[in-house]
Each structure stands twice: as C-alpha cells, then as structure tokens.
Amino acid sequence: MGRRPIVLFWGSAAAAVFFLGSLWIVAGRVGSGPHRVANLAVLVIAAMGFLATAFVAGRIALVVGRLQRKTRWKEGTDRRPVRRSRSRVSR
DSSP states (O other): OHHHHHHHHHHHHHHHHHHHHHHHHHTTTTTSSTTHHHHHHHHHHHHHHHHHHHHHHHHHHHHHHHHHHHHHHHHOOOOOOOOOOOOOOOO
C-alpha cells in the first residue's frame, strides 16, 4: 500500500472528527436566538461533511483491505488458519 491511501484515510478521518465536533457544538445552539437560521445552516453543512468524510474513510479502508486479500490470494500466501479434522487419536 502506498503513501497516498494512508494520507487520504487519516485526512478524511480527521476531517470527520472535526465535522462531528461541529455537529455536537451547533446541535446545542440551534433551538433559539437571533442566529437560529445560521446555526441550522452550519448544522446541515457539518452533517453533510461528516457523512461524506466518514464515507471516504470507510471506502478507502474497504478497498485497501480488498486489495490486500486479492494480493495474498494471487501470491498463494493466504494467512487463513489451517483447519484440522476433529478425529481423536486412539491410545
């Protein structure tokens, strides 16, 4: 795996945390006050940003995992546990 997917994953994860913090703060302020519409707009934008960045991070993790499994399968070095039969050894 190259450097670019790692940077994209952690960047999108950090952005998701930022948007989640924004959602948490703005959710408490939406109810009242003169800036109700502005707070609602920030809430919607933060929710959309959180969903988008969480989706990107999840998609990167899914694709990288799939590529690693596919590479191991092609190389013949699949690290799955070996199943042994349950037959008992007689004494």
